[in-house]
Structures are given as C-alpha cells and as structure tokens.
Amino acid sequence: xxxxxxVAVGMAALAISSAAGADDATLxxxxxxxxxxxxxxxxAGGTPGNKDLVHLGRLLFFEPRITVDGTVSCATCHQxxxxxxxxxxxxxxxKQRVHPRNAHTVLNAALSFVNHWRGDRESVEDQxxxxxxxxxxxxxxxxxxxxRLEHIPGYAPLFKAAFPNDANPITAxxxxxxxxxxxxTLLTPSAFDAYLAGNVNALSxxxxxxxxxxINTGCVAxxxxxGLGGDMYRKFGVLEDYWTVTGSRSVDKGRADVTKDPAxxxxxxxxxxxxxxxxxxxxxxGSVAALPDAVKIMARVQLGxxxxxxxxxxxxxxxxxxxxxxxxxxxxxxxxxxxAVVGSK
Amino acid sequence: xxxxxxVAVGMAALAISSAAGADDATLxxxxxxxxxxxxxxxxAGGTPGNKDLVHLGRLLFFEPRITVDGTVSCATCHQxxxxxxxxxxxxxxxKQRVHPRNAHTVLNAALSFVNHWRGDRESVEDQxxxxxxxxxxxxxxxxxxxxRLEHIPGYAPLFKAAFPNDANPITAxxxxxxxxxxxxTLLTPSAFDAYLAGNVNALSxxxxxxxxxxINTGCVAxxxxxGLGGDMYRKFGVLEDYWTVTGSRSVDKGRADVTKDPAxxxxxxxxxxxxxxxxxxxxxxGSVAALPDAVKIMARVQLGxxxxxxxxxxxxxxxxxxxxxxxxxxxxxxxxxxxAVVGSK
Numbered sequence: 252x253x254x255x256x257x258v259a260v261g262m263a264a265l266a267i268s269s270a271a272g273a274d275d276a277t278l279x280x281x282x283x284x285x286x287x288x289x290x291x292x293x294x295a296g297g298t299p300g301n302k303d304l305v306h307l308g309r310l311l312f313f314e315p316r317i318t319v320d321g322t323v324s325c326a327t328c329h330q331x332x333x334x335x336x337x338x339x340x341x342x343x344x345x346k347q348r349v350h351p352r353n354a355h356t357v358l359n360a361a362l363s364f365v366n367h368w369r370g371d372r373e374s375v376e377d378q379x380x381x382x383x384x385x386x387x388x389x390x391x392x393x394x395x396x397x398x399r400l401e402h403i404p405g406y407a408p409l410f411k412a413a414f415p416n417d418a419n420p421i422t423a424x425x426x427x428x429x430x431x432x433x434x435x436t437l438l439t440p441s442a443f444d445a446y447l448a449g450n451v452n453a454l455s456x457x458x459x460x461x462x463x464x465x466i467n468t469g470c471v472a473x474x475x476x477x478g479l480g481g482d483m484y485r486k487f488g489v490l491e492d493y494w495t496v497t498g499s500r501s502v503d504k505g506r507a508d509v510t511k512d513p514a515x516x517x518x519x520x521x522x523x524x525x526x527x528x529x530x531x532x533x534x535x536x537g538s539v540a541a542l543p544d545a546v547k548i549m550a551r552v553q554l555g556x557x558x559x560x561x562x563x564x565x566x567x568x569x570x571x572x573x574x575x576x577x578x579x580x581x582x583x584x585x586x587x588x589x590x591a592v593v594g595s596k
Numbered sequence: 597x598x599x600x601x602x603v604a605v606g607m608a609a610l611a612i613s614s615a616a617g618a619d620d621a622t623l624x625x626x627x628x629x630x631x632x633x634x635x636x637x638x639x640a641g642g643t644p645g646n647k648d649l650v651h652l653g654r655l656l657f658f659e660p661r662i663t664v665d666g667t668v669s670c671a672t673c674h675q676x677x678x679x680x681x682x683x684x685x686x687x688x689x690x691k692q693r694v695h696p697r698n699a700h701t702v703l704n705a706a707l708s709f710v711n712h713w714r715g716d717r718e719s720v721e722d723q724x725x726x727x728x729x730x731x732x733x734x735x736x737x738x739x740x741x742x743x744r745l746e747h748i749p750g751y752a753p754l755f756k757a758a759f760p761n762d763a764n765p766i767t768a769x770x771x772x773x774x775x776x777x778x779x780x781t782l783l784t785p786s787a788f789d790a791y792l793a794g795n796v797n798a799l800s801x802x803x804x805x806x807x808x809x810x811i812n813t814g815c816v817a818x819x820x821x822x823g824l825g826g827d828m829y830r831k832f833g834v835l836e837d838y839w840t841v842t843g844s845r846s847v848d849k850g851r852a853d854v855t856k857d858p859a860x861x862x863x864x865x866x867x868x869x870x871x872x873x874x875x876x877x878x879x880x881x882g883s884v885a886a887l888p889d890a891v892k893i894m895a896r897v898q899l900g901x902x903x904x905x906x907x908x909x910x911x912x913x914x915x916x917x918x919x920x921x922x923x924x925x926x927x928x929x930x931x932x933x934x935x936a937v938v939g940s941k
Contacts, residue, residue: 310677343665592877
C-alpha cells in the first residue's frame, strides 16, 4: 500500500470513529485499517539472512573491541536491558564524545523506512556501516576496525562461513551487512498483534479505550502502520515551536541540515511506538523523561489538542500494552571469541 | 581444609608425580588431591540468597543509570560476552577515567578468598558496595545513587521484596548485598569438574598431558583448590622482577600499597584460572595479551622454569579445557524497569 493511500485510509477511519465509545468490533475494524501486525520476516531484499550471517552479526553487535578505546559496541547505546536504548537524553560514545541526538531502539528498527531521526541512514545495514567508522560511535577508520578483528583469531572462520565467496571478507561493508542481518531479526510482536489478529481481549478494556483515544485524537495521522510510526517524515511542532514546550536545551533544525531544503526545517522521521513505554526519554533530543508528558506535548504541538489527565492516562495504557518480549538472541549475549584489545596496554 | 594443609598436600602430590607420564588413574588421584569441583552453592554465610534478592541483584548488575554519566554498570567492565571481563588491559570507567588495574572476571569471583588484585575487597558484596561510590567506576556518592534508583518507579517494589524488614531499603549496603548475592550464582562448572568426578575422558588426552605438566612444573603451588587460584597472596616475580619480562608500562607495588608492609611488595592475590582462556589480557596490568606468553612468563619468573613451546601448548590445552558455559542468568540480560536518566537532558 502506497503512503498516500494509507494516509487516506487512516483519515477515513478517523472520520468514522468520531462518535465516542465505539463497540469492540468497530474499534478492531478501525485498528485493522490503520495498523498491521509485525511480519515474521523483514530480511533485506526479501532474502532471509542466512544463519551464519545472522550469527556473525549478533557477535559483532556485542563487540566492543573494534572501537578506538575498546569500550563501545552497538550494545552500548542499544542495551538489551534497556530495550535497545541507553536511557540517556543523548548517547555518549568513545572518549566521552556526546551524540547530537537520542539513540532510538534497534528493536523493530528494520521496519522503519529510514533510520536515525533525520533519516540520513537508509537501512539498518547503512546505519551499522556508518557507525562503524563514525568519530563518536567508533573513532576508528575501516582499516583500524578490520585490524582489531583480524587480531582475534576466532573471527576468521566466522566471516568465511558468512561470506563464503569473498576472498577478504572482513570489511566495513560485510560487518554492516552482518549486523544489519542480525538487527532484522529483532522484532517484538506483542499483545497488540494478537489483538489485530482478532483476539479483542489481548488488550485490557483500558488499553482499548486508550487505543480509541489514540485514533480519535489524531495520533494515527503519523503513528500508524506496522511500527505505529517510522514510515514518514513530519515537522515536529506544527502548531507551536517544539522547544518552547519540551524545554530542549538547543534547537535542532532536523532534516533541513541534511537536505538543505527550508521545507525540511524541524522535520524528523516519525518515531515508531512499538516499545515506547520501555524507552524513555523521548524525542530527538531526549528532552522529556515521562511518557504522559510526551503524549500531552505531541497532542498539543502537533494536533492543537489539550489532553486532560484521564485521556492521557488511557493513551498511556494503550502505549504500555505495545511492548513485546525482548528477542531471545538479543537479550542473550553471545560468548565472543577471546582476544585482548591490541595496543591497550 | 586449612590453607597450610592444602599447600602441604599439593607439595606431596608434586613429589609423587615427578616421574613423567603418569597413568590416568594416578593423574586423576593427584588432581583430586590438588583441586576441588565447583560447589553448587557459595552463598554468603551459608544462607542461599533468596530469589527476590538474587533477582534484584541481577537487575542492578546491568543497571547503568546509577553512575554519574549514566553509562557504566557492573556489566561494563564485566561483560557477559567477554566472560565477565572487558578485554582491556585496564578498564575505563565514568568520564573516561582509567582504572589502575585489570578487571578480573566476576565468574567464580565468589570462590576467591578476597577480591581485587591487592585483596582490598573482602567479598563480592564488599567489592560491589565500594564500586558503587568509587570515583572511577561510579563518580557518585551514596545519596546520588539512591536518588537515581528512587526516580525509577519499578525499583521500589523490588527492593521491598528483597529486603522486607527494611523501612528504607535502598542503600549502598543493600545494593551491594543484592549484587553480591547475584554474583554468588555466577559459577561455571565445566569438563574439568566432570574429570574430577571420575570421568577421565571429559578432558582430551592433550589436556590431560597439559594437566600433568601443570602439576609437575609446579604451577599448582599457587593455582590449586576449587578456583585453581584465588585462595592466597603471592609475590609476582619471585626470581626476576616481573616488569622486566611482561613489558609493563609501570611498576605496581601491589599489596604493599594497601598494608604498608614491605613484605607485601609486589604481592598480589593469585588469580583463579577457571576461565583464563576466555579472559585475556593477563596479569594485574593486562600487560600480556596471549595465554602461551602468560604461561611462559609465570613459569620463568615464579618457578625459574623455561618452558618450551610443546610443553607450553600442552598446558594451554589444559587451561583451554577449564572454561564452563556462561551462566544463563548472566548471559541473559534482564529487562530493567523503564526510566530516563534524571538530569541528563
């Protein structure tokens, strides 16, 4: 379904639902028009990552020895314990370097049409490849990353198995491909998917009331689809400048800094909400710590709606029903091939 | 068994074994006189940590939000993927502060008679409690740590369950007690324990040959007991100054800096070797990256023995047979109660 058509369907559902207190069947029908369950496979190009590739990517995701001071891995800013985030407003990388924006979760990141807040990472593979040699997250160039991995004897056979046709399989591109293939397995189906499949009682009555408020308030204009977001760009602060409400310390021009197009001023990728209750703080700069506050701010600056506490709490109850279980291969850290960080004496 | 008696038994076994090529039964008998299998329970004071206490400790072990910049948890220097270490010569804590010594693994740390290289941590509980407010590992005082935890609503009921008789259960002492109770579960029984139980073929012929060399060379004078070390202090560099062989960048006076006793100059807690093959680099300063080099250096400076490559490789084969599986509750990161790091905006 094209984006424009999906929006049109969403708007139609919005109109239908404007009478308060839809019955269960009506609400489910509306929801099914707006959201989709998480698919079982979101492999790149429709080709499931082979087992060796995903396994290698899993090891590399947890591998800190490739970064300049040997302390930062993907799992540093995307910790399993914190649902693939770091709970910081903005992350801290190697040598105490501060990231400019909040680390969004890797869970379901492969569902997003682009990655990073400004959409300047095309895919999870692109994100991983760029992070591998970025000054904040790594501090190393490709040669140094590869050199570190070549000094850990256990990796050579793993790369050979994952990339059997490559004569020199350890490169930034293969590392990014492997990590991306692993990230594509990090999906969190939940009670909400059971609900969409027709099990109305998979969500509590309060969560269903919250779902109805979430639809009727207009949140679904952007937070819809399989990820409840993550499939379009939108300006943050349609009716008011966002920073006047979030208390942000600085003003981020958003996608305009990437495209140099004034039309993209304060435009960001819409965040997916699948695990939002587990991933505070909120927004591109992590400026808001509590989920009810974030909900009220969004309603106000995006939709011009002043939500009262009762309505906010219902929406929060809905959002709290969305997180799934941590994927086993994510929560469960693999034992890495042994080897000291070279040159750290 | 007292320490002196254990040493006497070890020395007796050493004398018996001096004829090369002991048969399997003789070698097993020797080994049983020198080593013990990992017990199923090493709870503090013989009282198993209750389930709520261990569960809370597990969460707190993975909790980075209590340290000053919100980035460092116990699992930072003691990563599951790296067998409870960080693969660095010496660890890096908050705000890029460098630890003076190598982080030894938390696996089987509760088996050790004291903790840290200089023995200045009485127990795993003492280590955790002190780390909680130390400048390098935390950068916070007790009040700030407690404040961070109190801002994460999910923790209050967990502390109440673990410490039902405490009116104000969130303190440095209770946090240390909980983390310690969790660490006491981090035991790694392995093929070597099956061997000690009588299954001779649990170790390969090469590993058994290495065990015999390990005994006959005299390594067992210090690396013996349940942890193959971790139950005494010894001077590092009995026959030669250690730093002339390790290439250490600086000279560490060891326990003498703690006790102010010249007899403790260059004295360290003997490292346990249970997972040594998985935890490079080696020694108190991580100055040696490769296990064969570490074995040769120890033989030379402690025992005056020049090991050839073949003997070294056999000993390494024995040491490589020692690691156990990562404990499930250690490898498997728990989902932490959600909450942003306060004041990190």
